[in-house]
């Protein structure tokens with residue numbers, strides 16, 4: 566596989582981003598077995614914050630992982646979360662090995678959770694609805710290989726819309742995966758699939774991209790957040806893995822309000838890149854930021870919940886107008 570180096574000078578965090586200095590969630594906050602708490606969907610509803618997070622069970626210090634379930638946490642301020650006594654969701658049978666990476670949307674008076682499903686025959690994208698965050702009804706599980714699904718918070722032209730990230734391996738060399746969109750009348754049957762954002766259109770990517778959190782509707786368009794990966798074969802061991810050649814950064818773009826398969830703006834540089842001890846040096850896989858939550862805190866402030874090192878949940882905020890400007894204007 567050819568390696569196309571990325572331009573390192575692009576990799577700075579945008580000036581409009583303010584990181585919350587403390588960790589939002591770690592294994593120490595979880596009242597059941599937990600080694601890694603990350604990739605958390607976060608929603609604000611009626612002034613309360615709801616988080617569903619991936620909980621990898623095991624022993625952090627011994628670097629042992631034994632399985633995955635999803636945990637539920639509530640907060641009054643979006644910063645201090647209290648984890649419920651038991652995990653809220655898991656799937657495991659002869660075919661399904663685990664579910665992970667939840668994203669949550671509130672639509673039609675219920676919560677819809679999108680998640681990845683590892684099966685013995687490939688990775689699928691799953692969707693389930695719930696009214697009480699306790700009992701979930703599975704609506705659909707895609708064919709492999711697909712994941713990183715996020716559902717828009719409202720129907721567009723009569724259909725539910727999701728972003729997703731299929732993983733085609735025959736057409737291009739390497740793991741070059743793009744962001745797609747599909748429509749559904751009922752959350753069960755999905756179609757009208759089309760490409761939204763291609764990897765080669767992201768100037769700081771040489772590997773794959775994937776949708777992050779449910780989009781935010783603005784008067785300029787749908788604001789989307791995504792992860793973008795670049796590979797450098799000279800990177801060596803870090804985190805728990807023998808060799809980790811990737812860096813995951815966070816990007817943003819703007820989609821057309823009526824036809825969200827059309828990209829109408831995109832920041833040409835990453836929004837957030839790994840910085841500081843917990844993002845660069847600590848964790849299961851260091852150098853990896855992965856956003857699964859984004860919400861409007863008030864009319865003009867956006868909060869972004871992202872994982873660092875596949876180990877903890879962190880949060881950063883920015884002014885909405887600054888984010889929209891990054892998508893539509895060259896960065897100073």
Ligand code: BMA
Pocket residue numbers: 604666813850853855875
């Ligand atoms: C992706 C998924 C995520 C993970 C990310 C960074 O491919 O496996 O669950 O957070 O890699 O390691």
